Amino acid sequence: CGAERVATYAVNSYEVPPGSLIDTREAAEILFSRLAHDVASRPHAYTRSRRLTRPLPGSGTSDVVILQGSPRRFGNSARIASWCADEAARAGLSSRIFFLHEFSIRPCIGCYACYNYGYCPVDDDMPGIVRALESASVIVVCTPVYTGTVPAGLKAVIDRCQWLHARQKVLGREVHARGLLVAVAGRRGAAPFVCITRVVSMFMENLGIRPAAPVLIGDLDRARDVRKIEGAEDDVRAALRTLFAPGDEG
Numbered sequence: 001c002g003a004e005r006v007a008t009y010a011v012n013s014y015e016v017p018p019g020s021l022i023d024t025r026e027a028a029e030i031l032f033s034r035l036a037h038d039v040a041s042r043p044h045a046y047t048r049s050r051r052l053t054r055p056l057p058g059s060g061t062s063d064v065v066i067l068q069g070s071p072r073r074f075g076n077s078a079r080i081a082s083w084c085a086d087e088a089a090r091a092g093l094s095s096r097i098f099f100l101h102e103f104s105i106r107p108c109i110g111c112y113a114c115y116n117y118g119y120c121p122v123d124d125d126m127p128g129i130v131r132a133l134e135s136a137s138v139i140v141v142c143t144p145v146y147t148g149t150v151p152a153g154l155k156a157v158i159d160r161c162q163w164l165h166a167r168q169k170v171l172g173r174e175v176h177a178r179g180l181l182v183a184v185a186g187r188r189g190a191a192p193f194v195c196i197t198r199v200v201s202m203f204m205e206n207l208g209i210r211p212a213a214p215v216l217i218g219d220l221d222r223a224r225d226v227r228k229i230e231g232a233e234d235d236v237r238a239a240l241r242t243l244f245a246p247g248d249e250g
Contacts, residue, residue: 061135064088064095069143069154071101076184076226077142080217080236084140084182087237091244093138098129100153105129108159114166118173126160133164138243139177139209141200145185148195158203165206178243179204181214182236186221193218215239 066084070077081097088095103125114120120127133139143150150158167173181200185192193216204211217232226232 061094062096062132063093063136064138064140065132065136066095066097066140066142067129067154067157068097068099069141069151071151071153073099073101075144076217076220077144077182079226080182080184081140081142083233083236084142084240087240088138088244091241093244096132098132100157101151103129103153105153105156105160107156108162112166114163115170118167118170120160120163122160126157126163129157130161130164130167133161133177133207134167134173134175136175136177138180138240139175139204140180140182140240141203142182143184143196143200145183145192145196148192149199150196155199158199161203161207168208175207175209177209179209179211180239180243181211182217182239183214184217184220184226186218188219190216212239212243 064084066081068077068081072078078099085095085097105126106122106124109122111121120130141154143154146152149155164173164175168175181197183193183196183200193214197214197216200214201211203209215235217226217229217235219229220226223229
């Protein structure tokens with residue numbers, strides 16, 4: 001084969017953790033010793049890239065992707081998501097709301113296999129969400145505060161988005177988007193939002209999403225309906241108009 005590289009084997013130390021009978025280097029050496037004869041005898045079988053073994057599913061893309069984190073289909077976060085979609089339409093942009101509770105999203109298992117070939121081996125509905133996030137220009141997270149942080153369904157999606165980070169590193173598929181968090185809480189004041197803003201901020205930072213100042217809406221235990229909070233809808237729409245403005249870089 002000369003100097004031409006005809007096979008690439010990717011493995012990471014998380015797949016062969018401390019305490020295993022072999023380490024990562026030994027695993028790679030064993031595999032290549034088994035393949036050495038086969039590669040030399042039929043190199044053409046190994047020249048096709050295995051970096052991305054299958055395309056991401058999904059029918060088309062949207063300018064604005066809205067992750068609706070509440071399991072309540074007609075709750076306050078869903079209402080806010082509809083405001084976001086409406087504001088996108090007014091700006092001439094396409095949008096899609098992902099009601100995450102209606103998707104089958106399994107927790108991240110920490111295998112780091114996505115850093116080998118840019119694809120997650122977990123079989124569920126996450127690929128369509130990843131494709132949408134990868135192509136969006138604006139990503140909005142609408143969520144209630146559950147026990148100080150995001151609901152479980154949204155947290156599962158956030159953790160699984162490590163796959164997006166892997167695709168950036170392995171395939172160069174960067175996310176070029178602005179981001180906005182709109183969170184609602186039952187109590188008044190800033191305290192209920194301390195953890196949730198950190199979690200969503202770290203999610204966006206990890207993926208290179210450029211976040212705008214969050215819109216935080218409290219006192220829902222009293223008001224019950226976000227439409228009764230004075231200025232809430234105006235604040236959400238104003239934040240979105242800023243993100244949609246041509247040439248906005250934050």
